[in-house]
Amino acid sequence: MAVRVVLVGQGLVATHFAVGVERIKKGEVEPYGVPFAKYNMVYDIKDIEIVGSYDVDEEKVGKTLYDVAIKSVGDILPVPETLKSVTVRRGIHLGSLEGLPFRVKGLEDELGSTKAAIERLVEEWKQLQPDVIVEVATTEPAKAFNDVKALEEAIERDDRRRLSASHAYAYAAYLYAKETGRRVVFVNVIPSPIARDDAVAKLFEEAESLVLGDDGATGATPLTADLLEHLAERNRYVLSIAQFNIGGNTDFLALSVPERNKMKEETKSSIVKDILGYDAPHYIKPTGYLEPLGDKKFVSMHIWWKTFNGLEDELVVNMRINDSPALAGLLTDLVRIGKALVERGVKGTAYPVNAFFMKDPGPRGARNIARIRAYYQLLDYLREKGVIKA
């Protein structure tokens, strides 16, 4: 049985995902970076099929995934020919790339309204028959609705200021589930509040479908979570935390726009109080854009604390991390887990999944816990649900 996937935002993450999954299928590379690869899961990585892709960048729309991949990762990776069979379609923009140096055009511009664009997506998906829609576009400004009516009115009114592209996609996924009776999974790995939006969660629950999110936990944040847990367990009193991130991919470029940066800062900072139990002074944000670093960001972290007898210890962490492959590895599990869970009757959202995979786990108000704890809780959950087989 296949896990049919539609990708929203054919940037580096989606491209690494597409390339990596095909290479794993061919036996060309090990599934490193895929957390649950070593477990016997209901769906194997080999079952993943990418059936559609959306973007608003004129450089990508109409190209095949193969062409897109050759251009963006062709210098560092072999690109499988199988990616020639999927072509990037025009998606919804709603200003999500505004202010960035791309020539873009959204489906809503082409068709005259957001509502028309959403309907078009639903029609296309009825053809493509995806099980999972993955939202992995560039970080955009977005706010939760928390009220189904408010969300639907914003679509009706075509309120492009209020509505984010990720909300429009999530709503389209809901409609698609509703109209086809198919149980759909919407995986949101960008900071927009989707799984944390009561409105979205409610709609998906109603459609017997599942939304997972928000903001995929890769890079420095999950490591920081585990480091803070390490300190909390020893009752060391954290004096302050500084965490810098700098990179050269589109996401870092996007985050040099203050409004987008703010989105990220919130999801990154919530871990401090959740894990330590007090709000230790901290500076945790994407800090800058430096083109030559490309997708391999540089992270620097400083943490110090009071230990026994009131003395002070100090920790510095420096990393070079491939940003996009890390998230692509998580997606490889998320699409498989999502489909298996929704088939087993899980609907709305699934906190145990979000708690491990996401920076800001839904539902609204849910707590961050150390990733190591979340991992073992998720393992139990997946076994109990029968997603991981004995």
Add this chain to the structure above:
Amino acid sequence: MAVRVVLVGQGLVATHFAVGVERIKKGEVEPYGVPFAKYNMVYDIKDIEIVGSYDVDEEKVGKTLYDVAIKSVGDILPVPETLKSVTVRRGIHLGSLEGLPFRVKGLEDELGSTKAAIERLVEEWKQLQPDVIVEVATTEPAKAFNDVKALEEAIERDDRRRLSASHAYAYAAYLYAKETGRRVVFVNVIPSPIARDDAVAKLFEEAESLVLGDDGATGATPLTADLLEHLAERNRYVLSIAQFNIGGNTDFLALSVPERNKMKEETKSSIVKDILGYDAPHYIKPTGYLEPLGDKKFVSMHIWWKTFNGLEDELVVNMRINDSPALAGLLTDLVRIGKALVERGVKGTAYPVNAFFMKDPGPRGARNIARIRAYYQLLDYLREKGVIKA
């Protein structure tokens, strides 16, 4: 009810422990660095009473804990007057400081045999009535016996090559328990195999007593364990691990002697395979002695791995850590937990305690697990045993 403690090895750790516990009792300092301080435990930190202390360094024997503390930490900490009431007694040497620049003399030299020395200790402890004996002397070369008879014969023969000071102390603790009917706890936080020695575990079981050990998990090792678990959970393939440690306290001086260094290297390296599941190439050892660093060691760690799509990530950790207070903080929990457990019928050794607190957890052959996992398992265990109250 008091937790009566005898300290073996009045070095920096024992001194930080004595000073810190007294300062916490006086409300002068918060119990930072004491992992379970925030839980309501059967014994409070205020219940800890230091009733005896042993050393073989002629500079210390006969001095009060106050005098020793003033000399070693008086420049950085206020030393409580209450420490004037305990005087350092002459202990067993058995070559444990051989090759180091100290003028030493052991009880066995004074009394003519190790057996006589052990008997003297038992006599003294019958007066002091300790609940807990803490072995926290300098790292010494030592090998497990694993056979009660072999251990007892070595004592009988006065085989000073084969016998380590920690074994002699552990045996004395056993005899003291046996002869008084008191349930005794022996806490070994140095690398010598004591809780991992079947012989010792068996004797303590027989005496309804408890041995905890070995090698207190402070500094870089438990952090490395949690970092490796973090990587393992994401299925990142670790290419190599380098970990350097350099400091200026007696333990680093001792470890510049190859034979002792070997002891430490073993306890430190066992984590790699236990946690990753494969023996990633590694270099993990105390690396050097540099006097001005004092007790605040410098640690540097390099770890790199393969992630999704076969790309490589890299992590560097640098720390300045107060070595002795970290271990002293653990002791503050260990003596309380030990007494509470032995009173609740736990005997032999207690893996759930060792798994969190020790680098090389007994019993023999037991596995290292990530500290964060061990922490939550220990929490459950202590609640179940009634050591932590609701």
Add this chain to the structure above:
Amino acid sequence: MAVRVVLVGQGLVATHFAVGVERIKKGEVEPYGVPFAKYNMVYDIKDIEIVGSYDVDEEKVGKTLYDVAIKSVGDILPVPETLKSVTVRRGIHLGSLEGLPFRVKGLEDELGSTKAAIERLVEEWKQLQPDVIVEVATTEPAKAFNDVKALEEAIERDDRRRLSASHAYAYAAYLYAKETGRRVVFVNVIPSPIARDDAVAKLFEEAESLVLGDDGATGATPLTADLLEHLAERNRYVLSIAQFNIGGNTDFLALSVPERNKMKEETKSSIVKDILGYDAPHYIKPTGYLEPLGDKKFVSMHIWWKTFNGLEDELVVNMRINDSPALAGLLTDLVRIGKALVERGVKGTAYPVNAFFMKDPGPRGARNIARIRAYYQLLDYLREKGVIKA
């Protein structure tokens, strides 16, 4: 012979300078951090006399240097009683602390115009008879005039938007020199363009006086300069440079205001092209404010380059640096060197001094060179001028 000093901006740097100089005079501390302390200079550190101090913070005006020092560094340093003899006077504000959480009032507010304020300063200095005026206030937005008339008109018109406090002080110093015939030194260690302002340099030249500046080179920038020179000399091709700075003193707070940050970014970035010969992509700025770090900032730097055979190397530097004492140490040389030079007929500005001590060395258009080169050139210059004696 004394070196009579007036301090402008009684913040942490001025306070460390005052405390440190007095402690060195008393023999209480070695002159570490004073670059030329080991040379036999015309003026000894013992010759420095602080005769006046200015600030606009209502918490400081009217207090003695002793009171100010007790409050700001009394927890980490002994404060000499001799500082009771100098009282902080009200100085010129001109918006230099605008937007920061201080209650401030400038002399120009009290007297009705900037011109009146400048005249008041000149009167006071005629009493205090300083040889050296040191501008060490918080970073402020400022632009060069480069034209004497434009500067004088701005004062005449009381154009408080255009005029910076540092320009007003520099002009007052010029007038004071002019009217008394005294050869005066104005040392500017903040980013405002003063020694780089042709207008200021010209006025000082006319008054046989000397202006040194701009922006004292402490912390990460001079180290970066030397690291880049190290790479350039090996013909390693730098791919990018990232440098983060975070701290908890007033200067970092001020720099969280974008307009001020800009001032700093410029002086910090100019080194790249000057030393490498090409403008390697870089991100070099004060990054954030984190109160618990206090005056001991955290710096993280990442540099990578192409080496022989086109392979890539990578360097990460992390530092904890006491920000204010570093600059105070430089001031201890600057005031002595300044007075000695002006007495030997040097006027306008002195590039060899600025090239070593300043981030953005005057005169306008002057180049940054590696500090190590600048050091030896300055040593030669000082010997040739007779400031350092054989």
Add this chain to the structure above:
Amino acid sequence: MAVRVVLVGQGLVATHFAVGVERIKKGEVEPYGVPFAKYNMVYDIKDIEIVGSYDVDEEKVGKTLYDVAIKSVGDILPVPETLKSVTVRRGIHLGSLEGLPFRVKGLEDELGSTKAAIERLVEEWKQLQPDVIVEVATTEPAKAFNDVKALEEAIERDDRRRLSASHAYAYAAYLYAKETGRRVVFVNVIPSPIARDDAVAKLFEEAESLVLGDDGATGATPLTADLLEHLAERNRYVLSIAQFNIGGNTDFLALSVPERNKMKEETKSSIVKDILGYDAPHYIKPTGYLEPLGDKKFVSMHIWWKTFNGLEDELVVNMRINDSPALAGLLTDLVRIGKALVERGVKGTAYPVNAFFMKDPGPRGARNIARIRAYYQLLDYLREKGVIKA
């Protein structure tokens, strides 16, 4: 005019040198990592011709440089076909690879005596007509003779304990110069004392030839030198220096043998006192062998100091450095500079060259200075000698 080069020790450095020089000649790669590449020198990189190569490893003797390069760097670099024209010849061993996991056989074993082996080399060189002999074998235990007679007697007696391979090669180079009248350059970039050996320097002086050495300054040592100079110039008082090096190439494997490590430690430590003026406590050594790191070593350095007002600052440096290409880049200059100098009458050794390029610059007793200083002094020297043209 060609610079004809013979390589002694066809390991990674010699291989990177051969591959890199050929690639630069073909215009395939820029001469990054070649310090003086940007200057107009008497000999261009294009003039370098490798005419011979020696090794004792049975895996290499008889193979072409092309075959050796394919095997050792073929996975990371394109290997030029031109390297097929040089075949590795059997060289002198004298125990220089003893204890390492290689199957080796020296010319002295084949021919019965060291003297016979030296004579054979001289014969071969008369055919190959090298201008420069480069000693770049694995670090070996070696001691200076300082007396010509003692050196010659050791050869005569075939005293294989006393004589190092590098001494034998240097002596062969001397004989070759002597017998042919050719002015020869011997470049020693391994720690053996050759340029620092009075005996060798004297012989080369007599033969109007030039010896440069010892121990090429790449990696952490020259950077440490410049960092220490940076601190010294600011009169910061260094409290201690820790420097760890770990790598996976043959040199690190060799250095895990204590006797060889000692050789390296000495050349590395001499910088501290030379530059600071006092012997700050330090731990500076190659620390370990970790195979997966390969030729790209990991370096970690900790330095801390007292600054103004007695406060303490702290610096940590971490690097990943390609070890062999760095040295190969230096060789690209050394062979050209050496030939140009010897032709201009420079004989014995040349301190200005050694001071920049070597960790332990000859002649015996010469001082280490900061590399940045040494660079500018060398630049002046080369201009003055006409080696760098206006």
